[in-house]
Amino acid sequence: MSREFDDDLHTLTLSEDGSYTAYSKEYEEHYHSTRDGALFESMKKHIIPAFNVIAKDEVNILDICYGLGFNTLATLLYVDEHSPNKKINIYSPELDGNLIKSLVHFTYPKEFEKYREIIIALSEEGVYERENLYIEVFTGDAREYIKKFKNKFDIVYQDAFSPSTNSILWTKEYFADIKNAMRDEGVLTTYSIAFKIRLALYENGFHLYLNEGDGYRVATLASCNKLEQYKEVDMEHKISCNPYINSLKDKEI
Numbered sequence: 001m002s003r004e005f006d007d008d009l010h011t012l013t014l015s016e017d018g019s020y021t022a023y024s025k026e027y028e029e030h031y032h033s034t035r036d037g038a039l040f041e042s043m044k045k046h047i048i049p050a051f052n053v054i055a056k057d058e059v060n061i062l063d064i065c066y067g068l069g070f071n072t073l074a075t076l077l078y079v080d081e082h083s084p085n086k087k088i089n090i091y092s093p094e095l096d097g098n099l100i101k102s103l104v105h106f107t108y109p110k111e112f113e114k115y116r117e118i119i120i121a122l123s124e125e126g127v128y129e130r131e132n133l134y135i136e137v138f139t140g141d142a143r144e145y146i147k148k149f150k151n152k153f154d155i156v157y158q159d160a161f162s163p164s165t166n167s168i169l170w171t172k173e174y175f176a177d178i179k180n181a182m183r184d185e186g187v188l189t190t191y192s193i194a195f196k197i198r199l200a201l202y203e204n205g206f207h208l209y210l211n212e213g214d215g216y217r218v219a220t221l222a223s224c225n226k227l228e229q230y231k232e233v234d235m236e237h238k239i240s241c242n243p244y245i246n247s248l249k250d251k252e253i
C-alpha cells in the first residue's frame with residue numbers, strides 16, 4: 001500500500017474485494033462502491049455487460065471519467081483474457097489533473113501490475129498507443145470533450161460521481177450529447193438506477209435494462225437498440241406511477 005498517493009483531496013481506501021479505491025474530500029464520495037469492491041464493481045457493472053453486448057473486432061470506448069482508471073484498466077484485463085486480437089480505442093476525460101499525475105503512486109490490484117507501463121504513460125503523457133490499443137486521457141471538462149465526437153462510441157462507461165454530487169454529468173442535455181457521440185447500436189453502462197437519470201436517458205431515445213447479478217447491487221444498461229439478453233425496464237409504467245418526477249435538466253443545476 002502506498003500512502004504517497006494521499007493528498008489534501010484524496011485518501012486511499014480499502015474496498016470489500018481487497019482492491020483499493022480512494023475517497024474524494026472534494027466530492028465527499030468514494031471513487032467506487034466500497035461494499036461491491038473497486039475491481040469487482042468495474043467488471044460487473046461496466047466491462048462484462050458492455051462486452052456481452054458489443055462483439056466487434058474494433059471497439060471505441062468513452063470512459064466517463066478516468067478517475068483512478070479502473071474501467072480503462074479492467075477493460076484491458078478483460079480483452080486480454082477473452083479476445084486479445086481486438087482493437088480497443090479508449091477516450092477518457094478527467095477534470096482533476098493532479099489526480100491523474102498522482103496515479104503513479106496509487107496502489108492498484110495485482111491484476112493491473114502488467115499494465116504498469118500504461119499507467120505511467122497515461123499519468124505522465126495522457127496517451128498510450130501500441131498495436132491494437134489506443135488510450136487517451138484528456139485533462140478537462142467531459143461536457144466539452146464529448147461534443148467533438150459524432151457516431152463514434154460503441155461503449156460508454158457512465159461512471160461519474162453520484163447525480164446529487166456531480167449533477168452536470170447526469171442531465172437530459174448531457175445525455176443528448178452522449179447519444180450524439182454514440183453509434184446507434186452502442187451501449188451505455190452505469191451504476192445509477194435513479195428514476196430521474198433513467199428518465200433523462202429514456203427521453204433521449206434510450207431503452208433501459210437491468211444489470212443484475214450475484215454480489216453487486218443492481219445497475220443499468222442503456223441502448224437505443226433492443227437488447228435481447230437483458231430485462232427491459234418498463235419506463236412507461238414507471239412514468240405513469242411517478243407522474244410528477246422529471247428528468248434532471250441543466251437549468252436546475
Ligand SMILES: C[S@@+](CC[C@H](N)C(=O)[O-])C[C@H]1O[C@@H](n2cnc3c(N)ncnc32)[C@H](O)[C@@H]1O
Pocket residue numbers: 030031032042064065066067068069070071072093094095096099140141142143159160161166168169
Ligand atoms: C467516480 S469517479 C470515476 C471513477 C473511475 N471510473 C474509476 O474507475 O476510477 C468520477 C471522476 O469524475 C471526475 N469529474 C468530475 N466532474 C468532471 C467533469 N466535468 N469532467 C471530467 N471529469 C470530471 C472527478 O474528478 C472524478 O475523478
